[in-house]
Amino acid sequence: MAVGDRVDRVDAIAKVTGKARYTDDFFRPGTLVAKYLRSSIAHGRVTGLSVEKARELEGVEAVFTYEDVPPIKVATAGHPYSLDPAHADVADKLLLTDRIKHLGDEIAIVVAENELIADEALALVEVEYEEYPALTTPEKILAPDARKIHEDSSNVVGEHQYECGGKLDEAFELADLIHEEQYYTAMVQHVHLENHTALAYMDDLDHIVVISSTQIPHIARRVVGQALGIPWGRVRVIKPYIGGGFGNKQDVILEPMVAFLTSKLDGQPVRLTLSREECMLCTRNRHPMDFEVKLGMKEDGTAVARMVDVISMTGGYASHGHSIVAAGGSKSCLLYPRMTIGYHARTLYANIPVGGAMRAYGSPQITFAIESAMDDAARKLGVDPVEMRIKNAARQGDINPFSKLPISSCGLVECLEKGRSLIRWDEKREDYRNHKSGKIRYGLGVACFSYGTGTYPVCVEIAGARIILNQDGSIHVQTGATEIGQGSDTAVAQMAAKTLGIPVENVHIVSTQDTDVTPFDTGAYASRQAYVVGNAVYKAATELKQKILDYAALLTGFPAASLDLKGESIVNITDNNTSVISLNDLALSSYYDKEKGGQLTADVSHKTTTNAPSFGCTFVDVAVDIPLCKVTINEIYNIHDSGVIINPVMAKGQVEGGMAMGIGAALSEQVLIDQETGRVHNNNMLDYKVPTFTDVPDIHHDFVETVEPTASYGNKSLGEPPIISPPPAIRNAILDATGVAVNELPMSPQVLFKAFKSHGLLKP
Amino acid sequence: MNKIITFTVNGKKRELNVDVRSSLLDVLREIVGMTGAKEGCGVGECGACSVLVDDLLVDSCIYMAVWADGKSIRTVEGECRDGKLSSVQKSYVEKGAVQCGFCTPGFVMASTAFKERFKDKTFTRDDIRREHAGNICRCTGYESIIEAVEQSMEED
Ligand code: FES
Ligand code: FES
Numbered sequence: 001m002a003v004g005d006r007v008d009r010v011d012a013i014a015k016v017t018g019k020a021r022y023t024d025d026f027f028r029p030g031t032l033v034a035k036y037l038r039s040s041i042a043h044g045r046v047t048g049l050s051v052e053k054a055r056e057l058e059g060v061e062a063v064f065t066y067e068d069v070p071p072i073k074v075a076t077a078g079h080p081y082s083l084d085p086a087h088a089d090v091a092d093k094l095l096l097t098d099r100i101k102h103l104g105d106e107i108a109i110v111v112a113e114n115e116l117i118a119d120e121a122l123a124l125v126e127v128e129y130e131e132y133p134a135l136t137t138p139e140k141i142l143a144p145d146a147r148k149i150h151e152d153s154s155n156v157v158g159e160h161q162y163e164c165g166g167k168l169d170e171a172f173e174l175a176d177l178i179h180e181e182q183y184y185t186a187m188v189q190h191v192h193l194e195n196h197t198a199l200a201y202m203d204d205l206d207h208i209v210v211i212s213s214t215q216i217p218h219i220a221r222r223v224v225g226q227a228l229g230i231p232w233g234r235v236r237v238i239k240p241y242i243g244g245g246f247g248n249k250q251d252v253i254l255e256p257m258v259a260f261l262t263s264k265l266d267g268q269p270v271r272l273t274l275s276r277e278e279c280m281l282c283t284r285n286r287h288p289m290d291f292e293v294k295l296g297m298k299e300d301g302t303a304v305a306r307m308v309d310v311i312s313m314t315g316g317y318a319s320h321g322h323s324i325v326a327a328g329g330s331k332s333c334l335l336y337p338r339m340t341i342g343y344h345a346r347t348l349y350a351n352i353p354v355g356g357a358m359r360a361y362g363s364p365q366i367t368f369a370i371e372s373a374m375d376d377a378a379r380k381l382g383v384d385p386v387e388m389r390i391k392n393a394a395r396q397g398d399i400n401p402f403s404k405l406p407i408s409s410c411g412l413v414e415c416l417e418k419g420r421s422l423i424r425w426d427e428k429r430e431d432y433r434n435h436k437s438g439k440i441r442y443g444l445g446v447a448c449f450s451y452g453t454g455t456y457p458v459c460v461e462i463a464g465a466r467i468i469l470n471q472d473g474s475i476h477v478q479t480g481a482t483e484i485g486q487g488s489d490t491a492v493a494q495m496a497a498k499t500l501g502i503p504v505e506n507v508h509i510v511s512t513q514d515t516d517v518t519p520f521d522t523g524a525y526a527s528r529q530a531y532v533v534g535n536a537v538y539k540a541a542t543e544l545k546q547k548i549l550d551y552a553a554l555l556t557g558f559p560a561a562s563l564d565l566k567g568e569s570i571v572n573i574t575d576n577n578t579s580v581i582s583l584n585d586l587a588l589s590s591y592y593d594k595e596k597g598g599q600l601t602a603d604v605s606h607k608t609t610t611n612a613p614s615f616g617c618t619f620v621d622v623a624v625d626i627p628l629c630k631v632t633i634n635e636i637y638n639i640h641d642s643g644v645i646i647n648p649v650m651a652k653g654q655v656e657g658g659m660a661m662g663i664g665a666a667l668s669e670q671v672l673i674d675q676e677t678g679r680v681h682n683n684n685m686l687d688y689k690v691p692t693f694t695d696v697p698d699i700h701h702d703f704v705e706t707v708e709p710t711a712s713y714g715n716k717s718l719g720e721p722p723i724i725s726p727p728p729a730i731r732n733a734i735l736d737a738t739g740v741a742v743n744e745l746p747m748s749p750q751v752l753f754k755a756f757k758s759h760g761l762l763k764p
Numbered sequence: 765m766n767k768i769i770t771f772t773v774n775g776k777k778r779e780l781n782v783d784v785r786s787s788l789l790d791v792l793r794e795i796v797g798m799t800g801a802k803e804g805c806g807v808g809e810c811g812a813c814s815v816l817v818d819d820l821l822v823d824s825c826i827y828m829a830v831w832a833d834g835k836s837i838r839t840v841e842g843e844c845r846d847g848k849l850s851s852v853q854k855s856y857v858e859k860g861a862v863q864c865g866f867c868t869p870g871f872v873m874a875s876t877a878f879k880e881r882f883k884d885k886t887f888t889r890d891d892i893r894r895e896h897a898g899n900i901c902r903c904t905g906y907e908s909i910i911e912a913v914e915q916s917m918e919e920d
Contacts, residue, residue: 017843018799116785193866485863690900
């Protein structure tokens with residue numbers, strides 16, 4: 001019933017007909033256009049700026065520079081407000097600056113009648129710089145004489161270290177094999193199809209309205225208030241449909257600026273829409289990371305100890321900063337929980353584009369390192385990589401060594417077994433023994449992942465749901481959960497329908513987020529929404545149902561305990577479910593009876609104080625063309641334990657989309673940064689290799705459905721996890737095919753060429 | 765400089781005074797008021813702005829509005845008639861080929877062109893891939909889009 005069904009997305013028809021409205025679709029004639037003046041260097045100081053000619057150009061409304069903005073630094077990360085100042089995000093961003101920290105840093109902004117005039121005006125601005133050496137690598141950034149990128153920081157944004165599940169030295173003593181290796185993952189990007197865009201105007205003299213493509217409307221409201229130094233209640237953020245985010249819109253990037261501009265321009269509407277090139281250079285990216293891994297294994301493939309030392313680079317501003325590497329590290333402890341784990345992580349400022357949240361938040365990088373190391377060790381020990389993982393994999397009831405809490409549900413072993421049989425692992429492994437030489441070589445790879453659901457206990461997990469019984473007996477649901485394409489609205493409709501007992505067709509969803517109206521929720525990130533909003537929807541639906549039954553009891557005289565809501569009627573369960581009153585009649589009475597009733601609603605704000613672990617794995621079969629340095633995926637499967645699947649069609653979509661992104665990160669995607677200058681070579685969709693239709697093979701998936709006891713509907717994270725394990729699985733398959741351990745991402749032809757050459761597979 | 769041009773959009777005749785520097789996409793979105801076609805890059809890389817000009821699939825962001833003079837334009841808004849989705853639209857809904865939906869208007873037009881072109885021909889999954897290669901989707905991994913196109917080919 002409802003949950004678990006193949007329900008069509010509630011917004012699908014709006015989207016296939018072109019009726020769905022996104023931020024830019026609210027543009028109306030007369031809206032002013034804003035454009036940034038961006039730095040042409042990656043590190044330095046503005047020593048001269050002349051904007052007079054631009055100001056005088058006809059059609060230019062205003063030019064603002066770093067001298068005109070509030071002297072307030074804010075933290076842009078889309079995190080809940082931290083009551084504990086020690087855990088607050090780093091506040092290091094001004095609206096405009098003369099201290100250049102990355103290529104494209106924002107120095108001034110032009111507001112004009114239209115884009116063409118804004119461009120002309122920008123060309124008239126003269127800038128002089130004092131340029132400093134670009135600090136682009138950990139060696140340069142950590143050098144004793146390195147310049148401080150932010151005056152008040154040592155260039156280290158965060159650092160932490162821990163051991164869990166035992167004493168690390170003692171655990172390494174037990175190992176028969178110690179494997180030590182370095183791994184590296186490159187900076188990659190979200191490349192959501194809709195660039196960052198925001199539009200603002202004022203309703204009166206006090207209230208600023210911002211329409212924005214954001215994953216975090218309620219947080220954006222707060223950060224706009226902070227950045228402008230105005231009460232937060234004077235800011236209203238509206239989020240219509242959004243063209244993807246993948247974490248890049250879990251950051252407050254444009255909203256404070258458009259709000260500032262409209263407030264300076266008598267409330268005129270102002271739009272700030274980034275071009276693709278700006279969006280790729282000046283929003284957020286996945287942090288590149290350098291790893292040193294030390295893994296201790298018993299001869300039989302039992303993992304006993306693992307130490308990971310990692311350096312993450314966050315670019316010119318902290319944004320999500322150290323949280324990324326911290327979250328990735330802690331979530332990876334769930335995967336093989338019966339070993340001793342050590343972790344040391346540092347996050348550095350760098351004169352490269354800014355790192356922020358991206359799908360799976362640090363886990364893809366860390367999982368690449370540890371799952372590559374696992375296969376390296378399996379090879380040295382001569383054990384089967386699947387068997388080795390089954391031996392060490394988390395099981396329900398294991399204690400998570402990091403949180404010390406029991407793992408509440410876990411189907412990882414079943415995922416591995418399912419994947420092994422789907423890809424015909426044993427049979428193909430036998431067959432591929434004869435394909436390890438020559439030009440085309442075949443191999444199989446596997447990798448696992450663990451992930452969390454939400455951010456508790458690091459952050460608050462608050463979600464709101466409001467459900468109203470309409471005059472016609474249908475219901476309207478408002479939540480603070482943000483639909484960003486992942487299908488949150490549809491999942492909420494299914495959940496509400498299930499708990500109330502009504503058909504999903506009778507549920508209407510308010511999709512637009514409006515901070516003046518919708519219940520508070522922190523937004524779409526950490527694969528949290530279906531889990532935490534699920535708990536809020538369950539409570540609200542249960543409460544509304546009780547109100548409906550109580551009112552039915554009042555109207556019909558039957559005791560409420562003998563009544564239930566089934567479909568479109570209230571039925572008497574003690575009398576063969578005979579209908580006692582239709583929901584429609586009940587609703588009409590509740591609104592229009594002159595003496596009794598009233599609008600039946602439930603309004604719930606719920607804090608979830610649990611975090612559900614989710615698991616899964618990738619199996620892949622590849623052909624490696626040695627002379628062409630090209631990898632072809634013959635077959636690929638992701639198998640997930642995401643608890644109960646709310647909607648199989650939408651779940652399939654999340655898995656397939658995540659896998660395609662994982663394949664991109666594995667084989668082609670990389671932000672190319674010049675190490676000398678900090679310049680970016682490929683901030684466009686031609687040179688940055690997002691997988692196109694012809695690059696993605698047929699994609700397969702399956703689920704192992706466990707029931708998560710802490711979720712009202714048994715579900716766990718699914719939006720982010722599918723991206724995590726494809727890259728290490730592909731890497732391990734290349735290793736199986738060629739014997740060459742490629743220890744960096746992406747495994748592009750250039751990287752494979754170097755690796756094959758140094759292993760003698762290609763002539764120098 | 766401005767120029768008066770005439771074209772039909774989804775069968776309706778329009779006469780417009782346009783800046784000669786405008787793209788067809790800007791004119792459709794900002795003058796005609798049809799915001800179905802989207803801008804994902806503005807330079808012909810992503811296909812979000814795809815429309816049909818005389819039944820040929822083009823990136824309207826790099827197609828000058830003045831080139832459309834005298835031509836007939838089809839956009840996503842014209843594909844649903846009398847409250848009935850086209851077979852392509854219906855298949856996209858049923859196969860879950862829509863997530864954020866920002867690429868969808870462009871894809872619907874690309875698939876419509878594919879359907880018209882391959883109506884009585886045999887085709888493979890690779891033909892579908894190749895014929896949609898100018899449209900990028902970052903959400904779906906394309907698998908459900910292939911399934912939607914396959915289903916649409918079986919319907920009228
Ligand atoms: S917007 Fe036209 S191709 Fe990207
Ligand atoms: S559905 Fe989001 S880009 Fe295709």
